[in-house]
Amino acid sequence: MATIADVAAAAGVSTSTVSYVLSGRRPISPATRARVEASIAELGYRPHAGARALAGRHTNVLALAAPLRSDINVPVIMQFVTSVVTAARSYDHDVLLLTNDEGSAGLERVAGSAMVDALIVMDIESDDARIPVLRRLRQPAVLIGLPNRPGGISCVDLDFAAAGYTAVAHLAEHGHRAVGLIGPPPAVYERGTSYATRFLAGFVDAVEEYGLASASHPSEPTFEGALACLNRIDDELPGVSALVVHNEAALSPLLGILRSSGRRVPEDVSVVAICPEDVALGLPIRMTSVDIPGHQLGALAVERVMSLLRGERGAETRLLAPSLAERDSCADAGTGPRAG
Amino acid sequence: MATIADVAAAAGVSTSTVSYVLSGRRPISPATRARVEASIAELGYRPHAGARALAGRHTNVLALAAPLRSDINVPVIMQFVTSVVTAARSYDHDVLLLTNDEGSAGLERVAGSAMVDALIVMDIESDDARIPVLRRLRQPAVLIGLPNRPGGISCVDLDFAAAGYTAVAHLAEHGHRAVGLIGPPPAVYERGTSYATRFLAGFVDAVEEYGLASASHPSEPTFEGALACLNRIDDELPGVSALVVHNEAALSPLLGILRSSGRRVPEDVSVVAICPEDVALGLPIRMTSVDIPGHQLGALAVERVMSLLRGERGAETRLLAPSLAERDSCADAGTGPRAG
DNA sequence: CTCCTAGGTCGAAGCGCTTCGACTTCTCTC
DNA sequence: GAGAGAAGTCGAAGCGCTTCGACCTAGGAG
CATH class of the missing domain: 1.10.260.40 (lambda repressor-like DNA-binding domains)
Structure with missing residues (x-):
């Protein structure tokens, strides 16, 4: 060379x-x-990148810690990863991919050995063990997610509490009085993953504010999981006329289950999905949904990182306002379908 | 530091x-x-990684070029990415993630600037433009996929031709005489993505060898796409009693469509899926399937890379033999379900 | 006409590591 | 008891780049 x-x-x-x-x-x-x-x-x-890094004290590489387990939300994660890589490239940076199961060690390794200039960390838990180590590191960091105590680290996320609230509010305003929540898998809650609990909190807030009846349960991302979850909700909340589904993988099975049990969507039961737009549009029914703007969030995270790299200080946390798109899966309670 | x-x-x-x-x-x-x-x-x-790279002439980083478009096969890709990263870590290497839409330029960039020691490239087209540039590069490279002319580059993949053959053979041996293929989206064929055409070739081979009637069409990864595809197959092949589905995202919609049109699986129509095992098990019916061993392939690719890095020569191409797991979605033609 | 400044270029000193050759002990072997 | 060889350590020379200070040349200000 x-x-x-x-x-x-x-x-x-x-x-x-x-x-x-x-x-x-x-x-x-x-x-x-x-x-x-x-x-x-x-x-x-x-x-030569190495020579450059040595002399210039920066690598033009970002670390991205992504949850590469085969969880539910594969398409969303993919969106994040894609948009982070693409956005990083537009700033002439590359992306080093870390799995979350390396945990803090991976972050310390790549930061400590000066492989990367900054870190983007996904799948944040409420009390994430990586936050103290991130704070100790010299490198700028941005979280995609929102822990209880960001402690000076920038965060970027959808406002999941508002998303939960919005979904319920939409249903309430269409006259529904009993709504069920089909949540992420139990493991997501057990890990204390923050978006799950935030969404639930918003959901509960709205339920109380509108004086509704509700039931909520996690669901495994399989047909059987969705079935079990729906059954529990039906048991606890016999008159349930609306469902909020915060679980992409349960969506398709759920729709199948409803149809084969003779419950029409939206005539008999309204459904609001929380998922990326393309998922909402690829189902048998065009789903009324609160969008998870994976692309936007990834790009936003990269922008934050870049501004930190430029030396701009301040750890703003940005929670994107949810936007609900009315489509064909919701109707007024007790009536026929309604135009979106 | x-x-x-x-x-x-x-x-x-x-x-x-x-x-x-x-x-x-x-x-x-x-x-x-x-x-x-x-x-x-x-x-x-x-x-300091940069200093090391400079003095030691290697970075302990692998490049992975992955198709980060929002195509169908998101879960499979995720599996590849996950397993490559995990396997790389077990060899004390990290992974730099490249999107395919950077094309050859990305490969040249990271190799030319000595950011990586070797490259793993996914989503190979039959006549992939990246192959000549890979050959020109100094770094070892491994393809996950199989081009027409690997030209001295190691390849690792599922034997998709054999997979297509196996799926049909299984069906034929259960007495089916007319089988339909629901393939990947048109875009996948148009790109000349090699696994699609190889699978189709194997499918056709078996169809001819067993003297079956067949119809095959690509399918968009949506409900509507699956519906349209199924309709075309039904039109062309009225007596169709078995379906081969080489399109993960179409699987769930398809099952819904079949059920709601009153065709039972497997009593009225047998279905063989080509997909990762967890997808096959997460559907309403436990699918008889030919596994796409994403984890195994990713790990294999990394192993090849490591042995090249160790200086072992030779560009072996390894095509993993497909394995068909009998589950609940296939039955003998014209009879009831049959134990797997 | 002199002085200063800005534009344009160069040389050299690192950045933090690996590796080669050389040196000093020891420990055998005959 | 001398020579060979292995074990263990050190010093110095890079690896290919960035950046600092210095230098030279014009052009403008006074």
Whole structure:
């Protein structure tokens, strides 16, 4: 591989000049710049990332800690990952992918060995053990999620509490008096994953505020799980006329179960889904849904990271307001379908 | 951050000794080793990755080029990514994630700037434009997929042709004479993605060999897509008694469609799915399926990479034999269900 | 006409690590 | 009891880049 010295020799300048052409940190005459750029192109020169990291004290690499277990929310996670990588590339950065099961150790490793300039951490638990270590690290960090005590770390997330509230409010305003919540798998709650509990809190708030009856249960992301969950809700809440589904993978099975038990959506039961838009649109019924804007959140996280990298201080936490899209899965209680 | 010089000073040795303790490339007395290790622990020393890369000529990072579009096969891709990262970690390597829409440029960039030691490339097209550039690169590369001309590059994949054959053979042996194939989305074929065409080829082979009637069509990964695809198959092949589904996302909708149109699985129509095991088990019916062993393939790819990195030559291509698991979605033609 | 400043370029000093060669002890072997 | 070889350690030379200070040349201000 060509080195900066080769380029310098070919262009008849010093290596520092080549470096300044590349970084733009000092003025260079148009003539010199042209010669250097020609040599770079001719030699196919690419700066050695390691040398750069050593001398320049940054790597242009971001770490992304993602929950790579085969949980429910695979499509959402995929969206996050995709948008983080894409956004990072638009800032000329690459992404090093960490699994969450390395936990804090992975973060300490990549930060400690200066492999990355900053960290983005997903799947935050309410009392996440990684937060203290993140704070101890020198690198900027952004959480996709919201812990109880961010403690000076930037957070970016959907406002899941508001999402829970919004879903119920929508149903209440359509006259429903008894709503069930089909939640994420038990494991998600057990881990204390913050979006699950925040959503539930918003759900409960709205239920109380509107004076509704409710039942809520976690659901495994399988047909059987959805069935079991629905059965429990039916048991506890006999007159249930509306369902909020905060579990992508349960959506399709659920719809199947409802239909085969003769309950029409939305005539007999209204359903609000919490999921990415494309999931909401790919089902047999176009689902009224609260969007999980994975792409937007990933991009936002990267933007926060970049501004921290630029030296801007302050650990703002941004919770995106939920937006509910009315489609075909909700109707007024006791009546027929209603236009979205 | 502590440097190797700090550690050396604390332990009262030279930096080279610390380096040899770390790398094990020269004998070190137990006493010295102990002192050095104590200093390392005390100072929380971590070698600087950039410095290491510069001096040591390798980064311990792998590039993984994954199709991060929101295609159908999200769960499979997730499995690949997960297993590659996990396997890489077990060899003390990290993974830099590239999106496929950077194409060859991304590969050239990370390889050219010495960010990675080797590359793993997914979602290979029959005549993939990245293959020539991969060959030109110095770094070892492994494909997850199988192009027409691997040209000296190692490949790892499920034997999709055999998978197609196996699925049909299974059905034929149960007396089915007319089988339909619900394939991946049109876009997958249009890209010339190799697994789709290989699977189809195997399917057709078996159809001919067993003298069956058949119809095959791509399907969008939505409810509507599955419905349209099924309709076309029904039109072309009125007596169809068995379906092969090479499209994870169409599976759940399909089952719903069949049920609501009164066709029982497996009594009226047998279905063989091509998908990861957990998908096959999460549906309303435990699906007879040909497994896509994402975890195994990812791990295999990493192993190949590591052996190339160790200097072992030879570009073997490994196609894993498909294994069909009999479950509850297939029955003998014209009879009732049959034990798996 | 001199002085200052800005533009443009260079040389050299690191950045933190690995590795090569050399050196010093020991421990065998004959 | 001398020589060979292994074990254990050190010093120094890079690896390829960035950046600091210095230098030179013009052009404008006074």
